[in-house]
Amino acid sequence: MMGTGGSRKKVLIAVTWPSFVCAGIFTALLFAFVDPYVLMDEIGVHADSRLAGYSLAFLYLWLVGIVVAAMALFIMCTPDPGKKEGNQT
Template identity: 35%
Template structure:
């Protein structure tokens, strides 16, 4: 559980900061693709941006945790997940 919190909490904070920075500089209602608005509401754009930033941050943090493990730790995890005979 602690590992999950270590991954999700920093990515949550980073997503909040990135969302603030991005939408301070960019108005989501000004995003137009082929003469069509991409978002119907600002709240929808803010929410989508936040969750995408959170996803990217969580994946990045999870990969960092994974690659930080030693081979002995990875072998121990793999052995414990094998079915017992």
């Protein structure tokens, strides 16, 4: 899966970019309704500023998105054991 430099870059794009967009949207949605201080208190994470709360939540959501996208891509690229390689078109 991780072949040439170009392929690595494109896999990186496919995994990081959609998850980045989703993380941005969900962070905006989440904090439209929840104050980051309240959220951080609830989950027991110390945040000394709201900016830290926004940032941590965004990075966390991005990480989750990256894992999901990587799994999806991995499943897409897994060959079907029922077919011989030579038969693939």
